[in-house]
Amino acid sequence: MDLQGLKLAIVGATGAVGQETLRLIEARYPKHTNLKLLASKRSAGRKMEVNGKTFTVGETTDDSFDDADLVFISARTEDSRRFGPVAAAAGAMVIDDSSAFRMDPAVPLVVPEVNGSDLEWHNGIVSIPNCSTTPLVMAVHPLREASPIRRIVADTYQSVSGAGGAAMNELREQTRTIMHGGPAEPDAQPQQIAFNVIPQIDSFNESGYTREEQKMIDESRKILHEPDMAVSATCVRVPVLVSHCVAAHLEFAEPVSVGEARELLSQMAGVTIQDDPTTLSYPMPVDAAGCDDVFIGRIRKDASHPNGLAMWIVTDNLVKGAALNALQIAEEATARNAVHGKTR
Ligand code: A2P
DSSP states (O other): OOGSSSEEEEEEESHHHHHHHHHHHHHHHHTTTOEEEEGGGGGTOOEEEEEEEEEOEEEOOTTTTTTEEEEEOOOOOHHHHHHHHHHTTTOEEEOOSSSSSOOOOOOOBOOOHHHHHGGGSSEEEEEEETHHHHHHHHHHHHHTSOOEEEEEEEEEEEEEGGHHHHHHHHHHHHHHHHTOOOOOOOOSSSSSSSSOOEEEHHHHOSSSOHHHHHHHHHHHHHHTTTTOOOEEEEEEEEESSEEEEEEEEESSSOOOOOHHHHHHHHSSSSSEEEEEEETTTTOOOHHHHHHHEEEEEEEEOOOOOOOOEEEEEOOOIIOOOOHHHHHHHHHHHTTOOOOOOOOO
């Protein structure tokens, strides 16, 4: 079965991730026009062009999925909760970008390069991880070949596009307003984001961690099949439009050299090492934006632990952090004959 022959429905087609999904479909499947673009009632009737064909965006309803083989959902979490099970019951394979089902034991949480085999046991819904978890596990997974990992400390620098198109507009407009002496009026973000950093993404748990931080902890363990792995995270929103960064500190059971880590990371599909301090070469959001890969640099021995390595990981949160990972799941499921959808 080929992805080319399947009917794809995209819920949230007008959003930041949805538009990236359409761009990737154009890049990877330039002849694919068997698409259904869905969003909220607000966008119903809007025209969007994909692969040279004009589509009319439809309102997402319970009847939207009867003719779909694969349904990509990137809308609000409540939309995933409502429409994910409906689409799966209609016979489609759902690839969901929200946190709604990620920790459900019956739902695989997949980064194909890391745990693609988990697609074998899905029941109609597959989740993609949070956009900072994906680059972290892409870096961690190959290094486990050198030595088991005892502990991960991951601190993120996350762009506003992780909070959607409205947050991107807010950063642009707030920057202009403040430059002209006006007041910051936070709306899409909990605090002023222009000329600031916010140590809060999502709401707080009783533990003092935010839900975003807890997602990184729980999701990393699930994807890596390491339920007891020690993981801590601090997630920070920065005034960057696209791409998330992670400063990761990994503690191994045995010492791992920088050379060995480089070698293993260089063999990992979807990872590009960009690490040459002599030429000031290291990953940055502006360079990673629009690219498929996870970029890793600043690889060094952790000065605080003999078995530790530190590194800097950057990826486009809308691409590998969301739309590309979802599309790769569809491709992997197709290759494994694990879509279980209705081919028409
Ligand atoms: P719409 O543009 O009609 O509001 P972003 O992450 O950039 O904020 O985008 C969110 C996406 O989720 C948009 O495509 C948005 O559509 C979509 N969305 C919001 N509410 C719903 C809903 N009730 N049903 C389906 N899609 C929705």
